[in-house]
Amino acid sequence: MQNAIDILLRKIPCLLALLVLGVGCFGGNSSHPGLVEVSGVLTIDGKPAKDISVVFQPEAGGNASRGTTLEDGSYQLMFDRHSSGALPGTHRIRFLSMAIDSTGASLPAKYRRPETGITVEVTREGPNEFPFELSGK
Structure with missing residues (x-):
């Protein structure tokens, strides 16, 4: 049981990093945040x-x-x-x-x-x- 918890704890930082990277690459209008509708x-x-x-x-x-x-x-x-x-x-x-x-x-x-x-x-x-x-x- 302890071995499974250790593996999970090591993978959580990697999963969080992938999540942050994915939101940065694919989320919203992050490449042009200052634009306004005209x-x-x-x-x-x-x-x-x-x-x-x-x-x-x-x-x-x-x-x-x-x-x-x-x-x-x-x-x-x-x-x-x-x-x-x-x-x-x-x-x-x-x-x-x-x-x-x-x-x-x-x-x-x-x-x-x-x-x-x-x-x-x-x-x-x-x-x-x-x-x-x-x-x-």
Whole structure:
């Protein structure tokens, strides 16, 4: 009986180490803990804009977050393939599109430039909902 207890006591630290390692590797969004959820709606001349990429580039540097607009113009940012959200701070906004969407709203040329002049402040407190009303005029 004492031999079985000794074996069990020697294995417990190994099992705990594996458990901690497993949670660290597979649990939650541990690789990007500072991200916050960001969403919004993009319209062009009052119409929802579909299939336009909305890019949030942090002014402080770092990876951009992006989201593609849906049929209703809504978007949600992704930091990478597995992590949603954006880093807190000031972001320069860019829009990318290759086609005219089904509503007839196309991305005006002045918004296709890398520097649109639009900036927003993403905060930890939120809400981080950013509607963009673009004008073709």
